[in-house]
Amino acid sequence: KKHYTGSGSSKLPPGTTGWPLVGESMKFVMLGPEKYISGRMKDCSPDVFRTSLLGETMAVFCGPAGNKFLFSNDNKLVTSWLPLSIKKALVFPDFVDNSVKDIAALKHNFMHEILKPEALRHYIPIMDSMARQHIEADWSPRKEIKVLPLSKKYTFDLACRLFLNIEDLEDIKRLSDPFSRVISGLFSVPIDFPGTAYSGAIKGGKMVRDELLSIIRRRAKQLSENKDMVATDLLSRMLLAMDQENDKLMNEMEISNNVIGLLVASYDTTSISLTMVLNFLAQLPHIYQEVMEEQMEIAKAKGPGELLNWEDIEKMKYSWNVVREALRLTPPAQGSFREAKTDFTYAGFTIPKGWKTFWTVHTTHKNPQYFPEPEKFDPSRFEGSGPAPYTFVPFGGGPRMCPGKEYARLEILVFLHNVVTKFKMEKTIPNEKIVFHSSPTPVHGVPVRLHLHEK
Numbered sequence: 209k210k211h212y213t214g215s216g217s218s219k220l221p222p223g224t225t226g227w228p229l230v231g232e233s234m235k236f237v238m239l240g241p242e243k244y245i246s247g248r249m250k251d252c253s254p255d256v257f258r259t260s261l262l263g264e265t266m267a268v269f270c271g272p273a274g275n276k277f278l279f280s281n282d283n284k285l286v287t288s289w290l291p292l293s294i295k296k297a298l299v300f301p302d303f304v305d306n307s308v309k310d311i312a313a314l315k316h317n318f319m320h321e322i323l324k325p326e327a328l329r330h331y332i333p334i335m336d337s338m339a340r341q342h343i344e345a346d347w348s349p350r351k352e353i354k355v356l357p358l359s360k361k362y363t364f365d366l367a368c369r370l371f372l373n374i375e376d377l378e379d380i381k382r383l384s385d386p387f388s389r390v391i392s393g394l395f396s397v398p399i400d401f402p403g404t405a406y407s408g409a410i411k412g413g414k415m416v417r418d419e420l421l422s423i424i425r426r427r428a429k430q431l432s433e434n435k436d437m438v439a440t441d442l443l444s445r446m447l448l449a450m451d452q453e454n455d456k457l458m459n460e461m462e463i464s465n466n467v468i469g470l471l472v473a474s475y476d477t478t479s480i481s482l483t484m485v486l487n488f489l490a491q492l493p494h495i496y497q498e499v500m501e502e503q504m505e506i507a508k509a510k511g512p513g514e515l516l517n518w519e520d521i522e523k524m525k526y527s528w529n530v531v532r533e534a535l536r537l538t539p540p541a542q543g544s545f546r547e548a549k550t551d552f553t554y555a556g557f558t559i560p561k562g563w564k565t566f567w568t569v570h571t572t573h574k575n576p577q578y579f580p581e582p583e584k585f586d587p588s589r590f591e592g593s594g595p596a597p598y599t600f601v602p603f604g605g606g607p608r609m610c611p612g613k614e615y616a617r618l619e620i621l622v623f624l625h626n627v628v629t630k631f632k633m634e635k636t637i638p639n640e641k642i643v644f645h646s647s648p649t650p651v652h653g654v655p656v657r658l659h660l661h662e663k
Protein backbone atom coordinates (compact mmCIF):
# COMPACT_ATOMS: atom_id res chain seq x y z
CA LYS A 209 0.00 0.00 0.00
CA LYS A 210 2.88 2.28 0.91
CA HIS A 211 4.34 2.05 -2.59
CA TYR A 212 1.05 2.38 -4.42
CA THR A 213 0.80 5.50 -6.54
CA GLY A 214 -2.61 4.91 -8.22
CA SER A 215 -5.39 7.52 -8.29
CA GLY A 216 -7.44 8.35 -5.17
CA SER A 217 -10.55 6.65 -6.52
CA SER A 218 -8.81 3.26 -6.80
CA LYS A 219 -9.99 0.64 -4.35
CA LEU A 220 -7.52 -1.99 -3.20
CA PRO A 221 -8.85 -5.50 -2.54
CA PRO A 222 -9.95 -5.99 1.09
CA GLY A 223 -7.64 -7.96 3.37
CA THR A 224 -4.78 -7.75 5.81
CA THR A 225 -1.03 -7.93 5.32
CA GLY A 226 -0.14 -9.07 8.87
CA TRP A 227 3.33 -8.69 10.45
CA PRO A 228 6.27 -7.06 8.64
CA LEU A 229 8.23 -9.54 6.49
CA VAL A 230 6.49 -12.65 7.87
CA GLY A 231 3.10 -11.21 6.84
CA GLU A 232 0.43 -13.89 6.86
CA SER A 233 2.83 -16.75 5.98
CA MET A 234 2.70 -18.24 9.50
CA LYS A 235 -1.10 -18.24 9.55
CA PHE A 236 -1.14 -19.76 6.06
CA VAL A 237 1.08 -22.62 7.25
CA MET A 238 -0.49 -23.08 10.70
CA LEU A 239 -4.09 -23.13 9.47
CA GLY A 240 -3.17 -24.88 6.22
CA PRO A 241 -3.83 -23.21 2.85
CA GLU A 242 -7.36 -24.59 2.52
CA LYS A 243 -8.66 -23.22 5.83
CA TYR A 244 -6.73 -19.98 5.51
CA ILE A 245 -8.07 -19.24 2.05
CA SER A 246 -11.70 -20.22 2.66
CA GLY A 247 -11.63 -18.09 5.86
CA ARG A 248 -10.31 -15.04 4.00
CA MET A 249 -12.81 -15.50 1.16
CA LYS A 250 -15.60 -15.46 3.74
CA ASP A 251 -14.24 -12.50 5.73
CA CYS A 252 -12.90 -10.34 2.89
CA SER A 253 -14.24 -11.11 -0.58
CA PRO A 254 -15.14 -14.22 -2.62
CA ASP A 255 -13.55 -12.60 -5.72
CA VAL A 256 -10.14 -11.27 -4.71
CA PHE A 257 -8.46 -10.44 -1.39
CA ARG A 258 -5.20 -8.93 -0.27
CA THR A 259 -2.62 -10.64 1.92
CA SER A 260 1.13 -10.86 2.45
CA LEU A 261 2.89 -14.16 1.83
CA LEU A 262 6.61 -14.98 1.48
CA GLY A 263 7.48 -11.37 2.15
CA GLU A 264 5.29 -9.93 -0.66
CA THR A 265 1.97 -8.15 -0.89
CA MET A 266 -0.31 -10.40 -2.81
CA ALA A 267 -3.78 -10.43 -4.35
CA VAL A 268 -5.40 -13.86 -4.14
CA PHE A 269 -7.81 -14.40 -7.05
CA CYS A 270 -10.76 -16.66 -6.28
CA GLY A 271 -13.25 -18.95 -7.99
CA PRO A 272 -13.36 -20.08 -11.63
CA ALA A 273 -13.62 -16.44 -12.77
CA GLY A 274 -10.42 -15.50 -10.88
CA ASN A 275 -8.60 -18.56 -12.27
CA LYS A 276 -9.76 -17.78 -15.80
CA PHE A 277 -8.74 -14.14 -15.48
CA LEU A 278 -5.17 -14.96 -14.41
CA PHE A 279 -4.71 -17.87 -16.83
CA SER A 280 -5.89 -15.83 -19.80
CA ASN A 281 -3.95 -12.67 -18.95
CA ASP A 282 -0.54 -14.31 -18.77
CA ASN A 283 2.05 -12.00 -20.34
CA LYS A 284 -0.68 -9.37 -20.84
CA LEU A 285 -1.64 -7.98 -17.42
CA VAL A 286 0.48 -10.38 -15.38
CA THR A 287 3.84 -12.05 -15.86
CA SER A 288 5.77 -14.94 -14.27
CA TRP A 289 7.07 -14.46 -10.78
CA LEU A 290 8.83 -16.84 -8.43
CA PRO A 291 9.34 -16.31 -4.68
CA LEU A 292 12.87 -15.34 -3.65
CA SER A 293 13.28 -18.67 -1.82
CA ILE A 294 12.76 -20.56 -5.10
CA LYS A 295 14.93 -18.26 -7.18
CA LYS A 296 17.80 -18.39 -4.70
CA ALA A 297 17.64 -22.15 -4.33
CA LEU A 298 17.25 -22.84 -8.03
CA VAL A 299 19.53 -20.41 -9.77
CA PHE A 300 22.95 -18.92 -9.31
CA PRO A 301 22.63 -16.33 -6.56
CA ASP A 302 24.31 -13.67 -8.74
CA PHE A 303 21.38 -13.80 -11.10
CA VAL A 304 18.72 -13.36 -8.47
CA ASP A 305 18.12 -9.70 -9.10
CA ASN A 306 17.56 -10.16 -12.81
CA SER A 307 14.06 -10.78 -14.11
CA VAL A 308 12.77 -14.34 -14.17
CA LYS A 309 12.99 -14.34 -17.95
CA ASP A 310 16.70 -13.47 -17.90
CA ILE A 311 17.38 -16.26 -15.47
CA ALA A 312 15.62 -18.59 -17.92
CA ALA A 313 15.25 -21.15 -15.15
CA LEU A 314 12.50 -22.76 -17.18
CA LYS A 315 12.52 -22.37 -20.94
CA HIS A 316 8.79 -22.64 -21.25
CA ASN A 317 8.38 -23.67 -24.89
CA PHE A 318 11.25 -26.11 -24.75
CA MET A 319 9.73 -27.78 -21.67
CA HIS A 320 6.42 -28.20 -23.48
CA GLU A 321 8.22 -29.62 -26.50
CA ILE A 322 10.24 -32.26 -24.65
CA LEU A 323 7.35 -33.23 -22.35
CA LYS A 324 4.61 -33.48 -24.96
CA PRO A 325 2.60 -36.74 -24.94
CA GLU A 326 4.06 -38.13 -28.21
CA ALA A 327 7.59 -37.61 -26.91
CA LEU A 328 6.81 -39.43 -23.66
CA ARG A 329 5.23 -42.57 -25.09
CA HIS A 330 8.46 -44.50 -25.39
CA TYR A 331 9.14 -43.82 -21.69
CA ILE A 332 6.18 -46.03 -20.64
CA PRO A 333 8.07 -49.37 -20.81
CA ILE A 334 11.01 -47.81 -18.92
CA MET A 335 8.62 -46.54 -16.24
CA ASP A 336 7.06 -50.00 -16.03
CA SER A 337 10.33 -51.89 -15.72
CA MET A 338 11.54 -49.46 -13.08
CA ALA A 339 8.24 -49.78 -11.16
CA ARG A 340 8.63 -53.59 -11.28
CA GLN A 341 12.20 -53.37 -9.97
CA HIS A 342 11.13 -51.09 -7.12
CA ILE A 343 8.18 -53.30 -6.16
CA GLU A 344 10.39 -56.38 -6.29
CA ALA A 345 13.12 -54.79 -4.16
CA ASP A 346 11.18 -52.64 -1.69
CA TRP A 347 7.58 -53.87 -1.51
CA SER A 348 7.46 -57.63 -2.11
CA PRO A 349 9.93 -58.73 0.58
CA ARG A 350 7.96 -56.92 3.30
CA LYS A 351 4.61 -57.41 4.98
CA GLU A 352 4.35 -53.74 5.92
CA ILE A 353 5.71 -50.68 4.13
CA LYS A 354 5.41 -46.90 4.24
CA VAL A 355 4.03 -45.60 0.96
CA LEU A 356 5.39 -42.04 1.07
CA PRO A 357 9.16 -42.70 1.30
CA LEU A 358 8.93 -45.49 -1.28
CA SER A 359 6.94 -43.24 -3.66
CA LYS A 360 9.60 -40.56 -3.27
CA LYS A 361 12.32 -43.10 -4.02
CA TYR A 362 10.51 -44.33 -7.15
CA THR A 363 9.79 -40.85 -8.53
CA PHE A 364 13.31 -39.55 -7.85
CA ASP A 365 15.06 -42.63 -9.28
CA LEU A 366 12.81 -42.46 -12.33
CA ALA A 367 13.52 -38.75 -12.82
CA CYS A 368 17.28 -39.44 -12.60
CA ARG A 369 16.89 -42.15 -15.24
CA LEU A 370 14.59 -40.27 -17.63
CA PHE A 371 15.92 -36.73 -17.18
CA LEU A 372 19.63 -37.55 -16.76
CA ASN A 373 20.21 -41.20 -17.70
CA ILE A 374 21.65 -41.86 -14.26
CA GLU A 375 21.07 -45.26 -12.67
CA ASP A 376 24.02 -45.73 -10.34
CA LEU A 377 22.78 -45.59 -6.73
CA GLU A 378 25.81 -43.60 -5.50
CA ASP A 379 25.30 -40.98 -8.24
CA ILE A 380 21.60 -40.73 -7.37
CA LYS A 381 22.42 -40.28 -3.67
CA ARG A 382 24.83 -37.42 -4.42
CA LEU A 383 21.87 -35.60 -5.94
CA SER A 384 19.05 -36.73 -3.68
CA ASP A 385 20.56 -35.71 -0.30
CA PRO A 386 21.09 -31.99 -1.07
CA PHE A 387 17.98 -32.01 -3.20
CA SER A 388 15.75 -32.82 -0.22
CA ARG A 389 17.12 -29.67 1.49
CA VAL A 390 16.09 -27.61 -1.52
CA ILE A 391 12.57 -29.03 -1.36
CA SER A 392 12.20 -28.38 2.39
CA GLY A 393 12.96 -24.68 2.01
CA LEU A 394 11.36 -23.93 -1.30
CA PHE A 395 8.41 -21.95 0.01
CA SER A 396 10.07 -20.59 3.14
CA VAL A 397 10.10 -17.01 4.39
CA PRO A 398 13.33 -15.47 3.01
CA ILE A 399 15.38 -15.25 6.23
CA ASP A 400 18.97 -16.33 5.62
CA PHE A 401 20.26 -17.48 9.04
CA PRO A 402 22.17 -20.70 9.53
CA GLY A 403 19.64 -23.39 10.39
CA THR A 404 16.64 -21.85 8.62
CA ALA A 405 14.91 -23.81 5.87
CA TYR A 406 15.68 -20.92 3.49
CA SER A 407 19.41 -21.07 4.15
CA GLY A 408 19.36 -24.91 3.82
CA ALA A 409 17.63 -24.61 0.43
CA ILE A 410 20.28 -22.19 -0.85
CA LYS A 411 23.14 -24.45 0.28
CA GLY A 412 21.39 -27.57 -1.05
CA GLY A 413 20.73 -25.78 -4.35
CA LYS A 414 24.43 -25.00 -4.76
CA MET A 415 25.44 -28.61 -4.12
CA VAL A 416 22.84 -29.93 -6.58
CA ARG A 417 23.97 -27.44 -9.22
CA ASP A 418 27.67 -28.34 -8.78
CA GLU A 419 26.84 -32.01 -9.20
CA LEU A 420 24.62 -31.28 -12.20
CA LEU A 421 27.28 -29.16 -13.88
CA SER A 422 29.76 -31.99 -13.68
CA ILE A 423 27.15 -34.43 -15.11
CA ILE A 424 26.37 -31.96 -17.92
CA ARG A 425 30.07 -31.54 -18.84
CA ARG A 426 30.62 -35.31 -18.86
CA ARG A 427 27.55 -35.87 -21.04
CA ALA A 428 28.45 -33.05 -23.45
CA LYS A 429 31.89 -34.65 -23.91
CA GLN A 430 30.35 -38.10 -24.55
CA LEU A 431 27.94 -36.63 -27.09
CA SER A 432 30.65 -34.75 -28.94
CA GLU A 433 32.92 -37.84 -29.03
CA ASN A 434 30.15 -40.15 -30.17
CA LYS A 435 27.97 -38.47 -32.78
CA ASP A 436 25.80 -41.61 -33.22
CA MET A 437 24.79 -41.72 -29.55
CA VAL A 438 21.00 -41.91 -29.21
CA ALA A 439 19.60 -39.32 -26.79
CA THR A 440 17.03 -41.10 -24.63
CA ASP A 441 17.09 -38.72 -21.65
CA LEU A 442 15.98 -35.08 -21.43
CA LEU A 443 19.47 -33.77 -20.60
CA SER A 444 20.99 -35.24 -23.75
CA ARG A 445 18.13 -33.82 -25.79
CA MET A 446 18.76 -30.38 -24.29
CA LEU A 447 22.47 -30.65 -25.07
CA LEU A 448 21.78 -31.66 -28.67
CA ALA A 449 19.31 -28.77 -29.04
CA MET A 450 21.99 -26.43 -27.68
CA ASP A 451 24.47 -27.78 -30.20
CA GLN A 452 22.15 -27.35 -33.15
CA GLU A 453 21.43 -23.76 -32.22
CA ASN A 454 25.13 -22.84 -31.95
CA ASP A 455 24.96 -22.55 -28.19
CA LYS A 456 22.34 -19.87 -28.49
CA LEU A 457 19.39 -21.77 -27.11
CA MET A 458 20.87 -22.66 -23.75
CA ASN A 459 24.25 -22.55 -22.13
CA GLU A 460 25.55 -24.97 -19.51
CA MET A 461 24.20 -22.92 -16.65
CA GLU A 462 20.77 -22.59 -18.18
CA ILE A 463 20.65 -26.32 -18.79
CA SER A 464 21.48 -26.99 -15.17
CA ASN A 465 18.74 -24.55 -14.14
CA ASN A 466 16.28 -26.29 -16.43
CA VAL A 467 17.15 -29.72 -15.05
CA ILE A 468 16.91 -28.59 -11.44
CA GLY A 469 13.63 -26.86 -12.33
CA LEU A 470 12.30 -30.13 -13.73
CA LEU A 471 13.45 -32.11 -10.71
CA VAL A 472 11.84 -29.65 -8.31
CA ALA A 473 8.60 -29.31 -10.28
CA SER A 474 8.16 -33.06 -10.55
CA TYR A 475 9.48 -34.48 -7.27
CA ASP A 476 7.05 -33.56 -4.50
CA THR A 477 4.09 -33.20 -6.83
CA THR A 478 4.24 -36.71 -8.30
CA SER A 479 5.38 -38.51 -5.14
CA ILE A 480 2.63 -36.88 -3.07
CA SER A 481 -0.01 -37.58 -5.74
CA LEU A 482 1.02 -41.22 -5.95
CA THR A 483 1.02 -41.53 -2.17
CA MET A 484 -2.41 -39.97 -1.84
CA VAL A 485 -3.90 -42.14 -4.62
CA LEU A 486 -2.58 -45.30 -2.92
CA ASN A 487 -3.79 -43.93 0.42
CA PHE A 488 -7.35 -43.58 -0.93
CA LEU A 489 -7.18 -47.06 -2.48
CA ALA A 490 -6.11 -48.57 0.84
CA GLN A 491 -8.92 -46.72 2.58
CA LEU A 492 -11.82 -47.26 0.14
CA PRO A 493 -12.34 -50.96 -0.76
CA HIS A 494 -15.08 -50.30 -3.34
CA ILE A 495 -12.84 -47.90 -5.28
CA TYR A 496 -9.88 -50.28 -4.97
CA GLN A 497 -12.02 -53.13 -6.33
CA GLU A 498 -12.94 -51.22 -9.52
CA VAL A 499 -9.38 -50.05 -10.11
CA MET A 500 -8.06 -53.56 -9.52
CA GLU A 501 -10.54 -55.09 -11.99
CA GLU A 502 -9.62 -52.54 -14.67
CA GLN A 503 -5.90 -53.15 -14.15
CA MET A 504 -6.25 -56.96 -14.01
CA GLU A 505 -7.99 -56.89 -17.41
CA ILE A 506 -4.98 -55.05 -18.83
CA ALA A 507 -2.49 -57.38 -17.12
CA LYS A 508 -4.29 -60.50 -18.37
CA ALA A 509 -4.02 -59.35 -21.99
CA LYS A 510 -0.20 -59.07 -21.76
CA GLY A 511 2.31 -61.82 -22.49
CA PRO A 512 4.73 -62.98 -19.74
CA GLY A 513 7.22 -60.19 -19.00
CA GLU A 514 5.63 -57.88 -21.61
CA LEU A 515 5.85 -54.25 -20.51
CA LEU A 516 3.05 -51.68 -20.48
CA ASN A 517 2.63 -49.45 -23.53
CA TRP A 518 0.58 -46.48 -24.70
CA GLU A 519 -2.52 -48.58 -25.61
CA ASP A 520 -2.59 -50.01 -22.07
CA ILE A 521 -2.50 -46.52 -20.54
CA GLU A 522 -5.43 -45.51 -22.76
CA LYS A 523 -7.49 -48.32 -21.22
CA MET A 524 -6.95 -47.00 -17.67
CA LYS A 525 -9.95 -44.66 -17.78
CA TYR A 526 -11.50 -45.41 -14.39
CA SER A 527 -8.06 -45.41 -12.72
CA TRP A 528 -7.30 -41.97 -14.19
CA ASN A 529 -10.60 -40.64 -12.82
CA VAL A 530 -9.54 -41.99 -9.42
CA VAL A 531 -6.20 -40.18 -9.73
CA ARG A 532 -7.98 -36.96 -10.69
CA GLU A 533 -10.35 -37.25 -7.74
CA ALA A 534 -7.32 -37.67 -5.45
CA LEU A 535 -5.77 -34.57 -7.07
CA ARG A 536 -8.98 -32.64 -6.39
CA LEU A 537 -9.13 -33.62 -2.71
CA THR A 538 -5.41 -33.44 -1.89
CA PRO A 539 -3.80 -31.30 -4.61
CA PRO A 540 0.01 -31.45 -4.31
CA ALA A 541 0.58 -27.98 -5.83
CA GLN A 542 -1.32 -25.20 -4.09
CA GLY A 543 -1.39 -22.77 -7.02
CA SER A 544 1.03 -20.34 -8.56
CA PHE A 545 2.21 -16.74 -8.52
CA ARG A 546 2.36 -13.93 -11.06
CA GLU A 547 3.32 -10.25 -10.92
CA ALA A 548 1.08 -7.38 -12.13
CA LYS A 549 2.80 -5.75 -15.16
CA THR A 550 0.60 -2.68 -14.86
CA ASP A 551 -2.23 -1.30 -12.68
CA PHE A 552 -5.44 -3.12 -13.60
CA THR A 553 -8.95 -3.60 -12.25
CA TYR A 554 -10.60 -6.86 -11.29
CA ALA A 555 -14.06 -7.27 -9.69
CA GLY A 556 -14.11 -3.54 -8.95
CA PHE A 557 -10.73 -3.53 -7.17
CA THR A 558 -7.42 -2.12 -8.35
CA ILE A 559 -4.38 -4.38 -8.47
CA PRO A 560 -1.35 -2.08 -8.50
CA LYS A 561 1.64 -2.69 -10.77
CA GLY A 562 4.28 -4.79 -9.00
CA TRP A 563 1.85 -6.58 -6.67
CA LYS A 564 2.07 -10.33 -6.79
CA THR A 565 -1.01 -12.40 -7.60
CA PHE A 566 -1.84 -15.93 -6.52
CA TRP A 567 -4.35 -18.38 -7.97
CA THR A 568 -4.98 -21.42 -5.87
CA VAL A 569 -6.77 -24.78 -6.08
CA HIS A 570 -8.40 -24.02 -2.72
CA THR A 571 -10.99 -21.57 -3.99
CA THR A 572 -12.79 -24.16 -6.18
CA HIS A 573 -11.74 -27.77 -5.49
CA LYS A 574 -13.93 -28.15 -2.40
CA ASN A 575 -16.62 -25.64 -3.21
CA PRO A 576 -20.00 -27.48 -3.08
CA GLN A 577 -21.29 -25.24 -5.87
CA TYR A 578 -18.92 -26.98 -8.30
CA PHE A 579 -18.36 -30.28 -6.49
CA PRO A 580 -21.48 -31.43 -4.60
CA GLU A 581 -20.62 -33.24 -1.34
CA PRO A 582 -17.06 -32.02 -1.81
CA GLU A 583 -15.47 -34.27 0.85
CA LYS A 584 -16.85 -37.43 -0.78
CA PHE A 585 -14.39 -39.41 -2.92
CA ASP A 586 -16.35 -39.80 -6.13
CA PRO A 587 -14.44 -40.51 -9.38
CA SER A 588 -17.70 -40.34 -11.38
CA ARG A 589 -17.41 -36.52 -11.24
CA PHE A 590 -14.91 -36.87 -14.08
CA GLU A 591 -17.18 -38.91 -16.35
CA GLY A 592 -18.79 -37.26 -19.40
CA SER A 593 -17.89 -33.61 -19.75
CA GLY A 594 -16.49 -33.56 -16.16
CA PRO A 595 -16.21 -30.54 -13.87
CA ALA A 596 -17.08 -27.00 -15.04
CA PRO A 597 -14.23 -25.07 -16.71
CA TYR A 598 -11.61 -23.51 -14.38
CA THR A 599 -12.92 -25.38 -11.31
CA PHE A 600 -10.56 -28.40 -11.37
CA VAL A 601 -7.10 -26.90 -11.68
CA PRO A 602 -4.42 -29.12 -10.08
CA PHE A 603 -2.12 -28.38 -13.04
CA GLY A 604 -3.16 -24.74 -13.53
CA GLY A 605 -4.46 -23.57 -16.91
CA GLY A 606 -3.80 -21.35 -19.90
CA PRO A 607 -0.38 -20.98 -21.55
CA ARG A 608 1.54 -21.71 -18.34
CA MET A 609 -0.32 -24.88 -17.48
CA CYS A 610 2.00 -27.53 -16.06
CA PRO A 611 3.98 -29.05 -18.97
CA GLY A 612 4.62 -32.19 -16.87
CA LYS A 613 0.94 -33.19 -16.65
CA GLU A 614 1.28 -36.11 -19.06
CA TYR A 615 4.55 -37.30 -17.50
CA ALA A 616 2.81 -37.31 -14.09
CA ARG A 617 -0.22 -39.16 -15.49
CA LEU A 618 1.95 -41.91 -16.99
CA GLU A 619 4.21 -42.25 -13.97
CA ILE A 620 1.31 -42.53 -11.51
CA LEU A 621 -0.82 -44.91 -13.62
CA VAL A 622 2.12 -47.23 -14.32
CA PHE A 623 3.03 -47.56 -10.64
CA LEU A 624 -0.61 -47.92 -9.63
CA HIS A 625 -0.94 -50.81 -12.12
CA ASN A 626 2.01 -52.58 -10.57
CA VAL A 627 0.71 -52.19 -7.02
CA VAL A 628 -2.93 -53.18 -7.45
CA THR A 629 -2.24 -56.18 -9.72
CA LYS A 630 -0.03 -57.58 -6.96
CA PHE A 631 -1.36 -56.42 -3.61
CA LYS A 632 -4.31 -55.35 -1.58
CA MET A 633 -3.31 -52.70 0.96
CA GLU A 634 -4.62 -52.27 4.48
CA LYS A 635 -3.90 -49.06 6.35
CA THR A 636 -2.35 -49.61 9.77
CA ILE A 637 -3.22 -46.06 10.90
CA PRO A 638 -6.76 -45.57 9.56
CA ASN A 639 -7.26 -41.86 10.24
CA GLU A 640 -3.73 -40.65 9.66
CA LYS A 641 -3.40 -36.89 9.94
CA ILE A 642 -2.34 -34.92 6.89
CA VAL A 643 -0.24 -31.85 7.61
CA PHE A 644 0.83 -29.12 5.24
CA HIS A 645 4.54 -28.58 4.44
CA SER A 646 4.95 -27.31 0.90
CA SER A 647 2.48 -30.05 -0.08
CA PRO A 648 -0.08 -32.05 1.90
CA THR A 649 1.93 -34.68 3.79
CA PRO A 650 0.57 -37.66 5.76
CA VAL A 651 2.39 -37.48 9.13
CA HIS A 652 3.31 -41.17 9.34
CA GLY A 653 4.03 -41.64 5.62
CA VAL A 654 0.97 -43.93 5.03
CA PRO A 655 2.02 -47.24 6.59
CA VAL A 656 0.14 -50.15 4.99
CA ARG A 657 0.00 -53.92 5.46
CA LEU A 658 0.42 -55.74 2.13
CA HIS A 659 -1.70 -58.76 1.16
CA LEU A 660 -0.44 -60.56 -1.94
CA HIS A 661 -3.18 -61.67 -4.35
CA GLU A 662 -3.65 -65.42 -4.51
CA LYS A 663 -2.50 -66.84 -7.87
Ligand code: HEM
Nearest residue numbers: 316473474477478481541544602603604608610612615616
Ligand atom coordinates in the same frame (compact mmCIF):
# COMPACT_ATOMS: atom_id res chain seq x y z
C1 HEM B 1 0.77 -34.42 -10.15
C2 HEM B 1 1.88 -33.82 -10.52
C3 HEM B 1 2.00 -32.36 -10.84
C4 HEM B 1 1.20 -31.31 -10.49
C5 HEM B 1 -0.06 -31.34 -9.64
C6 HEM B 1 1.79 -30.11 -11.07
C7 HEM B 1 1.27 -28.84 -10.95
C8 HEM B 1 1.85 -27.70 -11.50
C9 HEM B 1 1.33 -26.37 -11.34
C10 HEM B 1 0.09 -26.00 -10.56
C11 HEM B 1 2.16 -25.55 -12.00
C12 HEM B 1 2.06 -24.01 -12.09
C13 HEM B 1 1.24 -23.55 -13.25
C14 HEM B 1 1.13 -22.04 -13.23
O1 HEM B 1 2.15 -21.37 -13.08
O2 HEM B 1 0.02 -21.53 -13.35
C15 HEM B 1 3.22 -26.33 -12.59
C16 HEM B 1 4.27 -25.82 -13.34
C17 HEM B 1 5.28 -26.58 -13.86
N1 HEM B 1 5.40 -27.96 -13.79
FE1 HEM B 1 4.11 -29.22 -12.88
N2 HEM B 1 2.94 -30.46 -11.75
C18 HEM B 1 3.09 -31.83 -11.64
C19 HEM B 1 4.09 -32.58 -12.20
C20 HEM B 1 5.10 -32.10 -13.00
C21 HEM B 1 6.11 -32.92 -13.64
C22 HEM B 1 6.16 -34.43 -13.54
C23 HEM B 1 6.94 -32.06 -14.31
C24 HEM B 1 8.15 -32.39 -15.15
C25 HEM B 1 8.41 -33.55 -15.67
C26 HEM B 1 6.45 -30.73 -14.11
C27 HEM B 1 7.02 -29.60 -14.65
C28 HEM B 1 6.53 -28.33 -14.46
C29 HEM B 1 7.20 -27.13 -14.98
C30 HEM B 1 8.51 -27.11 -15.78
C31 HEM B 1 6.41 -26.04 -14.60
C32 HEM B 1 6.65 -24.55 -14.91
C33 HEM B 1 5.97 -24.20 -16.20
C34 HEM B 1 6.11 -22.73 -16.59
O3 HEM B 1 6.27 -21.87 -15.72
O4 HEM B 1 6.00 -22.46 -17.77
N3 HEM B 1 5.33 -30.79 -13.31
N4 HEM B 1 2.99 -27.67 -12.27
